[in-house]
Amino acid sequence: MSAVMDIYDPELYVDGPIHEIFADLRRTQPVYWQDMPGEPGYWAILTHADVAHVARNPLLFSAETGGVVLENQSPERLEMQRNMLLMMDPPRHTEYRKPLAEHFKARVMGELEDRVRELTALLLDGVDGEVEFVHDVAGVLPSQVVGGLFGIPAQDWPNIRQWAEQTTSQQDPDLVGDFDATAEITKMAIYAIQFAMRRRTEEPRADLTSLILAGEFGGKAMSDIEFGSFFTQLVTAGNDTTKTMLSSGLHLLLDHPEQLRALRSDPALIPGAVEEILRFANPLHYFRRTATADTEIRGVPIKAGDKVAMWYTSANRDEAVFTEPQRFDIRRNPNPHLSFGLAQHYCLGVHLARLEGRVFFEELLRRFPRIEQIGEARRIRSNLNNGLKSLPILLSR
Numbered sequence: 001m002s003a004v005m006d007i008y009d010p011e012l013y014v015d016g017p018i019h020e021i022f023a024d025l026r027r028t029q030p031v032y033w034q035d036m037p038g039e040p041g042y043w044a045i046l047t048h049a050d051v052a053h054v055a056r057n058p059l060l061f062s063a064e065t066g067g068v069v070l071e072n073q074s075p076e077r078l079e080m081q082r083n084m085l086l087m088m089d090p091p092r093h094t095e096y097r098k099p100l101a102e103h104f105k106a107r108v109m110g111e112l113e114d115r116v117r118e119l120t121a122l123l124l125d126g127v128d129g130e131v132e133f134v135h136d137v138a139g140v141l142p143s144q145v146v147g148g149l150f151g152i153p154a155q156d157w158p159n160i161r162q163w164a165e166q167t168t169s170q171q172d173p174d175l176v177g178d179f180d181a182t183a184e185i186t187k188m189a190i191y192a193i194q195f196a197m198r199r200r201t202e203e204p205r206a207d208l209t210s211l212i213l214a215g216e217f218g219g220k221a222m223s224d225i226e227f228g229s230f231f232t233q234l235v236t237a238g239n240d241t242t243k244t245m246l247s248s249g250l251h252l253l254l255d256h257p258e259q260l261r262a263l264r265s266d267p268a269l270i271p272g273a274v275e276e277i278l279r280f281a282n283p284l285h286y287f288r289r290t291a292t293a294d295t296e297i298r299g300v301p302i303k304a305g306d307k308v309a310m311w312y313t314s315a316n317r318d319e320a321v322f323t324e325p326q327r328f329d330i331r332r333n334p335n336p337h338l339s340f341g342l343a344q345h346y347c348l349g350v351h352l353a354r355l356e357g358r359v360f361f362e363e364l365l366r367r368f369p370r371i372e373q374i375g376e377a378r379r380i381r382s383n384l385n386n387g388l389k390s391l392p393i394l395l396s397r
């Protein structure tokens with residue numbers, strides 16, 4: 001294979017992740033320099049160990065300096081994102097994350113199981129026959145769950161979903177439409193700010209909004225504007241990722257009918273299947289950092305200011321960590337995939353995402369003894385979002 005591959009080009013990902021190219025690069029150039037059109041390129045970090053090294057050194061590899069996507073953001077856009085956990089470095093990150101982490105622990109999320117099941121049941125009871133699974137089914141649940149967590153009234157959930165969907169997948173003309181991502185994010189933030197302002201005048205409730213408004217972050221209460229940023233980040237972080245886990249998950253199971261049969265006869269296999277879906281079809285290809293000092297990775301010199309991309313899609317198939325990494329295996333154990341990141345910025349919503357994955361597949365398989373794909377699956381054109389934009393399915397009870 002040629003030594004120079006353009007792994008930035010979003011077009012390359014339309015037919016599926018480029019696993020052969022990554023496998024080749026892991027052998028030959030695991031710290032790979034990639035040019036970008038119109039701005040400096042980046043180092044693609046392709047092995048599991050090196051992705052972990054970058055994630056574990058948040059001061060050397062900063063999220064705050066240049067954000068987490070490959071394309072450099074304008075100073076105004078970076079400023080807007082300053083209050084998002086994802087874009088903070090320690091010590092500020094730690095001060096904000098610690099009080100929040102309490103509310104996202106496995107035990108706290110576990111208490112939501114009945115509610116998540118209720119929402120899932122309501123959704124699945126309302127569909128039958130031919131559906132466009134990504135939009136009509138998988139895309140509905142995440143904003144309902146997060147909306148419920150924050151105590152957002154149900155009539156506003158569709159708005160939340162719409163704003164969240166229009167802020168992602170900017171590289172796919174089909175999905176961008178006429179929307180301006182910054183304007184959509186701003187609408188969601190304004191909604192959240194007004195929601196927080198109203199809530200401060202009311203009695204506290206048993207939801208995340210009241211808990212956050214009563215909490216202390218870096219020694220002080222969160223302002224309404226900070227709440228707006230935080231809300232926006234949580235909704236966008238958990239929306240497309242969860243939708244992808246559910247839709248790519250079904251797609252993978254339909255492609256592996258013997259494993260689907262095993263899941264149907266033994267639902268105890270579902271949590272393991274969810275992990276393997278996450279490894280095999282990680283919803284995000286990468287997140288970026290910026291080096292704050294000269295350093296090296298695997299002997300390759302990295303200069304201060306260089307972009308460094310932790311390529312989860314490659315790390316999740318690293319032969320040094322996974323046996324037969326290109327094989328989908330719902331019984332894989334252990335399964336140390338990096339689809340939720342690692343260390344300082346490890347996904348805050350991990351327990352919620354796993355809960356949604358498990359409950360969704362339990363309810364889906366129980367309700368529909370026959371599930372068939374009835375048309376071609378189409379993938380998002382993106383080097384960041386590793387997901388489907390359509391999956392035609394026939395659901396039979």
Ligand code: HEM
Nearest residue numbers: 085086237238241242245287339340341345347348349353
């Ligand atoms: C399958 C679903 C999900 C996937 C694959 C996913 C993936 C990720 C990844 C890779 C990171 C690490 C970012 C980094 O290192 O820069 C992250 C962080 C984060 N995720 Fe998730 N996520 C999912 C669901 C959710 C949900 C449901 C929520 C909340 C409701 C959420 C909230 C967050 C937040 C707040 C962060 C930032 C944490 C921090 O910077 O400390 N995620 N997620």
